[in-house]
Amino acid sequence: MFEPSTSTRPRRRLALVLAATGLLPAALFGQGSTGSITGLVTDSSQARLPGVTIEARNADTGVVLTAETGAAGEYTVPLLQPGHYSLTARLTGFRAFTQSGITIELGRVTRLDISLEVGEVTETVEVTGSAPLLESETSTVGQFIENKTVTDMPLNGRRAGELVALMGNAVTVSKGVIRPRIAVAGGRGDQQNWMIDGVNSANVALENPQALFNPPVESVQELRVQQNGYSAEFGNSSGGVITISTRSGTNQLHGSLYEFLRNSAVDARNFFAADKAPLRWNVFGFAVGGPIIKNKTFFFVNNEWQKQRIGVTNLLTTPTALQRIGDFSQTTNAAGALTRIFDPFSGATRQQYANNIIPGSQQDPVGLALMDYYPEANRAPSNQAGANNFVGNRTNALNLSTLTLKVDHVFSERDRLSFRYILHDFPTNNTPVFSRPEADPFGNFSDRRAYSYLFNHLHNFAPTVINDLRVNIQPRYFITGPLEIDGGWPAKLGLKGVPGEAFPRVNVSGFTAMGATNQGRTQTPIWDHHVVDIVSWFKGSHSVKMGGEFRYSRNAENFNQWESGVLTFQPQGTNLPGTGNTGNAMASMLAGYLHRGQVRTLDRIDRRAKYWAGFVQDDWKVRSNFTLNIGVRWETHTPRIDALDRQNGFDLTATNPVCNCPGVITFAGLNGQGRTVYQGDYNNFTPRVGFAWQPFGDNKTVVRSGYGIFYGPPLPGSNNMAAGFSLDGDFLTPDNGVTAPFLLRDGFPTVQRPELGPGFGAVAPGQAAVYSPQLIDQQRQLGYSQMWNMSIQRTLGFNTVFEASYLGNVGHKLPGPSVSLNQVDPSLWRSGNMQALRPYPQFNAVTRVSPMWGNSSYHGMNLKLEKRFSHGLNFLMNYTWAKFIDDVYSGQEAGESDLGMQNYYDRHNEKALSGNDVRHRLVWSSVYELPLGKDRKFLHDGVLATVLGGWNFGTIITLQQGSPMGLTTQTNGLGSAFTPGPQRVNVESNPALPKSEQTVERYFDTTAVSAPGTLQFGNSSRALLKGPGIVNFDVSLLKNHRWGEHYNVQFRFEAFNFFNHANFNEPGRALGSPQFGVISSAADPRSLQFGLKFAF
Template sequence: MSTRSFPVKARSVFTLLGRAALAISLSLLFAHIARAQSASGLTGVVLDPSALRLANVKVTVQALDTGDTRSLLTNAEGEYNVAPLQPGRYEVSAELPGFQRYSQKGITLELGRVARIDITLQVGHVSESVDVVAENQLIESETATVGQFIENKTVRDMPINGRRVGDLLKLMGNAVYISGDVIRPRVTVAGSRGDQQQWLLDGVNASNVALEIPQALFNPPVESVQEVRVQQNNYSAEFGNTAGGVVSVITRSGTNQFHGSAYEFFRNDAMDARNFFSAQKAPLRYNIFGLTAGGPIIKNKTFFFSSNEWQIQRIGLTRVYTVPTAAQKAGDFSQTLTAAGALVPIYDPATTRADPANPARTIRDPFVGNIIPSNRLDPVGAKIAGYYPAATRAAANLAGANNFARNGSTNLNLTTWTTKVDHLLNDNSRLGFRMVLHNFPTDTAATFDNPAADPDGSITTRRAYSFLGTYTRNFGSRAVNDLRFNYQPRRFRQDTLSIGGNWPAQLGLKGVTGSAFPQVTASGYVTLGAGTQQRIQTPIRDTDIVDVYSLLLGKHSIKIGGEARFGQNQDDLNSLTSGSIGFGPQLTALSGTTSGGNAIASLLLGTALSGKIQDTDILNRHAAYYAAFVQDDWKVTRSFTLNVGVRWETHTPRVDANNRQNSFDTTKINPVSGTPGVVTFAGRDGLGSKVYNSDYVNFGPRIGFAWKPSERRSLVVRSGYGVYFGPPVPGSNTASAGFETSGDYSSPDSGNTAAFLLSNGFPATVPQVLNSGFGAVPVGSAVRLAPVYIGQDRQLGYSQQWNFSVQQELRGNIVAEVSYLGNVGHKLPAPDTSINQVRPELLLGAGSAQTRRPFPQFGNVTLLTPMWGNSTYHGLNVKVEKRFSNGLNFLTNYTWSKFIDDVASSFEVGAVPSGYQDLYNRRADKSLSGNDVRNRLAVSSVYELPWGRGRKLLNQGLLSNLVGGWNLGAILIAQAGSPFGLVTQTNTSNAFNPGPQRVNVLKDPSLPADQRTVARWFDTTAVAAPAANTFGNSSRALLTGPGLLNLDVSLLKNFRFKETGNVQFRAESLNVANHTNFQAPGRSLGAANFGAISSALPARVMQLGLKVEF
């Protein structure tokens, strides 16, 4: 299939002009905003030899790389404050008649940090001078924010997977790295939800506005990045739209000297180790190559930097699945056993009848010999079963688990182009422009013999741009304004490999209009077909407007500000045009029990447990975000700084340009069923275009202090508290009932009766007549609609964060810090939740379970990400850090933490069940979080070996060239395992509960460490399925999975030539010790792989590289 090109359309210019006008209006409305979110600053006091403060001293700050100069006079208290300044190298000088001129060079300003430089002038003539060489300031003496700065040496020389900066987040304390790729990393920070960080690229938003998702849209190459700073706790009021930390990335800028590089990195499976679960190594062809160049266009005036990187990856992936045997596909289950070796009986659903001994329940007869007669096989089901691939290896246990393993591949061609231009108009004005292009086509190859049935095969095209313009203006020496305008258009398209194959007709499946292979899910076995059969999102547009202003008033650095973001997402979602069909063991088990049954047997009989069709009209959704804040950093005394601020923010409700949205009224009586529950529609019957209410009362106070008890000791005590609001995160672009061809069908009695028979095809879809009876059926009839909606009372979730830390600077440019971080979250986003659960007291009532649901005229009534969650986090972190000096840097973080919540996060390192077991007892879901990692150690270092030219040893002659120039980099991660829970494969609660049914615990299921094996990680006999019409007694987090131990190493050899030239050879190894890091075991009671581990993180990977720098 050809890859489409996605140009940026000119018609969007008018929209941009309109939003530029709005930016000017916002500037006036908010009286300007505080300093740029990517900027730094310098502050201090000027003293005479007797420590008296000197007023009207001329202080000059000059950027050594660009020549940009700022001057001001100290105030009556002898204090100065220069902000904002861009990160980089600076010189500070001070002059006053009667005193010698003071000059301090080599000051390095880090991203988002205010450095303190106190100056003492000596009596003398101004023509005399005192020159000082600065040392890096390591302690944070001006703010209570807890975070992590990652310096450029670490960014460029560490062994980084994929050469993308997001991988560096795993170096932090109070954080758990969940997963990551070249698109974006996923991490939880200091008790936040997974993937909930606010990403800023050059000081502006880099996340999804239209769908209100804080996911990172850009994960830049390390060669284009200057610095990275992560703020974990108690960040100031100028940062918002997150309760999960702020990740700020600054791209490189040009200087007065020309610099550039050309590089290539490559991997090959010949250098790698085999994955533990693979019979052979997965094929791998992996190349990263690029060019960078930067320098002056006009010296001291205009500068440029450009980075172009390409990645070509052919990544082999080992897929391990459970597939039915040839006998099972033919209907023969005479050898289908449990893991303990007992026969799994297959019951005939056609013999279902009332139990004479207990008419309230039903019984069935088993098939003779446990074999389904050939004349009973459903023709559609039998044909679908034939598309399961044959087993490729012996099963891991008697139940037949993990009997298929094959190497597939993902083909990726990634292009990232970054260009940045800075221009100094005059001493008071600066202009800037930065562009990022991210083109990311992916082709995921199939591992099945017939690619159409493969669940993973797809062709995906992503393209994203970011166009940033900045204008900075100084107003005297006390005020600075910074205006930023960022426009991010994007495109996305995904097609399954079976699109256009007319597969429903080939299978004989009726009632669908699509051409792709239908998605077929048989519990306990690999899925056939893709869940998203086609999706086209174009255009997607995000705009961010920030006007930044800072004002110095005496001892106060006052910041007032605001921000506006606008998002649009047009979505053609054809996810299930060929349908999705679910099969479970219920239809071939003894009714109402977990005795017997097999999902493949149910498929062969054509008895579907559930089914869904969805073909959505084009949706054009819009959303916006507004914020305002005030921040005062008050220098109360020379040694005590108080940070006080408040931020207001709101997300406007998401609207559709054509009102293609629905909601749900839980109290209005439905005319079809006579029961509560009516689907409502935007723009109809009194409902406006906004299907949920605006939430304007979101004020987040922030307060903190930094105290230096003694001027003679480099000791700082810091503490802070703040309230932080996160985005609403509705996530999926759904809630479009009435504007799609849809049908949602399920068994009316939790598996005793089929939703429909395959040979009959899908039942009729819901007529698109938008009235109060839409989609409803009379009570007792087969349902056909499962509405999805966003709650009208939706509010922003928030967290209260606090910290207490002590920093001590040690000899050798080392700082030690002990910090305690607390985080309590409320109204956090829960997983999508069906509110149509049978109440527990009605589980044993008369009639089918469907008739006892609150809204019996519908299937599941799903509330999108209800804001019901709560969490608590306590973390103690010990950090020892040395910034690069004398050939060495290192960063060590040890964290002890405890993380509790009552809802699963979107992304978790653990495997805690998602969704409420009992909607009416949500308190029972409180447990350890899936992101709870009790102990974690992260150590990283870059070391220039001490021999060769310019080093201490062997620094002369030919030998110095051979043995010199060696650098060693390393990252060590050691962390405890994370929690996981156990659920039943067959839900017998008959409650239609939104989450899985958890097991009953009979005894402690954990095993001693010396008894755990890959085939049996925990005691599978210690748990049992709950009785019918009940819920399990286990917690969400019952056990702890395997821990993680990983060491990545890089070895660099530099050959320097001329003054600035260098040729660098690199050898890097990820997981150099080839330690097997197992993932969580099978967690579904009744499944073949229950208790067995079937996957592991990648084995050792080698990477070689060559870089030429000039």
């Protein structure tokens, strides 16, 4: 049921929460883009000194912030822009103390204790040196990436998001210059909170927190990832917080002009390609920053363009010359046994086609027309089943431009204002592999543009009370579709009953699909607005923050997803029911015998939602060597509404008048129903507690531990739930392929929009169901994780720290894959048509969208050795040993542990290793400056200094074990008992092969598994095998040539996958498919990049 539209519960609860946290008068905000410095001031006898004036001066801008020590000698200078600082302490009767060379890092509390000597305040004791690297004030476990790493590391894409992969307890799910995905410390690949300059930079409007802005490295100052135990200031994430700080101007004018280029002429060939895939890749731009008014107003601007023409090699499976004319006499499985095909029109007991050939008179004219759009085979297949008999190259074209503009102004020591603007424009045009682009499954275009307008105001009400307000306005739009969107292709094919103009989607099991999955989508406007305000209050040994945030999202779109139809063919169309190794999906298409047909067009929708949060955090210095972090956060996502009330729900128990059975589609804003399709979840209070303890009090060792509860976003929301406001037809075989829902030559049955009401979409008993409703759980709750950690840090000298940490993460109510509720209870199964036995026989699938019922468990150990840049060297080594278990597929996984639930009535059997379970992972990264040349240790001038000086060397090494994967059947023998869903294989013996026996043609023992019998579930796990691992070396070589004091030219050479190691993707996992057990693709081969950069 819907919530009543007149309900005031959300508003009342929100007001109570805000009042309890002191937030009702003001909005709130966070230190997501700044750092701070804290410590104790004592005299030579260790007596604590109150009333000491502390000045923190930014060495680059001259901006000074002051604080005063409290009664116990403690001080904190918060909200410092990352950079280089000097700290001065003054008290009458003591010599002034100044320490320079202090580096303030993004998101870090730097500890610096000061001892004052008796004397005149006009006398100054000066010290040069950085503050200790220990994380001595917080229990948060994470990773900081300094600017030297950002600028000098070999980065394939020149985007800051790539640097996240350098940390431990992480698994890269997908790379990309636009929106990389990474699973952090037991979180899921879509549960991070991406923030730039302390505000949201993720896709909130679609309830899908992927990175929306992945800024160029030239615009980035530094980056920090909080993995576990982050404070109550941060929320809306159960999978880490990724914070990126953009650069600001300084008192000196600095800038650069740069270009990077790559070309396939100097690259290696992909393992599976006969020839090199073409590549043209250029990144060029400029960055400049400096003063507008010295010590007052500063600017920074970066404009970068990226032009990519990336060649991609595809191994595809297409029909053979004989199959094209209906001759399947040479069609075998991988073992060489003939695959017999049967005439679906020959009666209840099907007869085999004579000589395994479909006569021309029985071939469907639409099926024949479709066959002509497949490219002809051009290579020898990988096995006897005919897998990978076609190779083709295509090009993914990207024209990406990013403009970053930032202006900072200091009105006074009490008021600072910052404005930051980002324009992200990234149209794409992906060329086809097929010679006939209209039928190509890869070719498409998109046009996307996103903006971010950030206003940040810092105000000191008093030296101990500071307010930080940020407002981010983030509009964007998105348009996408297939290349030949208006070609009238259904009519040219002879396909009837669809209104669209694009080529239909054609899914032929075991073969490459044809046509686009998306036949046209326009999203505009899309809004992701964010307001945050945080008040920081320093009282005695307490550093208190209280604040909150508000996010408003909107997504308006026109989505013609399947306007030209989706045609699905399975081997069951031409098999002998109840037998194995019979039937071929391509033969089913040629016979015109469909397994499923879908058509869908959607009226314009306009979805909107809000996010509210409030928090209190107290970092309490119980003793000089012991800090206690205590906090609590409340947050909620309000139920989504549609501005036009174009969304539907589903009442599981109401009686449907058409069939007199349970299950009624309900409509927002109709018949007294409220505007939301599920109830809100408003009791999300999350405690956070942790400590940092220096047991020896020597600033060399710290023990840290923390625990907290962390809610994730309510992903993903479905924009498809618009029953009554779309033209929908879903026609499915009622008996697992024995009977076709309709014949291809006849076209789609007429689909009409029924009148909105309790009988919408339903059919009477005995009639073929045609509608598949979707629903969100009416009692939907936010998923959450309980996280805890224990770590020990030890300084080793030379600016180096060793850390051993243990991280735990247990998730509950996690979103799982959408699943049909309309599975027949296995105790009622029988052969034949089981539609009447479904819980809701008046419908086909009844899909529960992303049910919040998943659980996960992660335990990881990480050993980290880190040296911050000094004496020409930095390095970071992370080794992680971890185990990750869950019972739902997340949709964003490095491995493929199936795509859904096998048996709706047996969720317990879904527990298995997660697709993001990577047992062993080692990542090494470093930057080394050879000590030769100007401003270095040796060879300061002369010819040798010119030739041998100025060289830098960078490297990233990744060694990673493979991820779990499951094996399913190509032919789902469960039929209408469950739609849709994978049927897993039966395990007869261990299918894993020794590494010495694994080949690309036979990665695992394909004979060790078998297909379950009809109406039986497979006995295998979701995660049966481990896929291939990763061995990758990236290197950079930089040559700097300086002249004068202010100019530098840098030549860069970078090599990705330097040793050209073939990192294979996963093999085919569908038993019965020609690709079963065969690896068909690999990651990129060695690629070289050259760059030239002029800096002043």
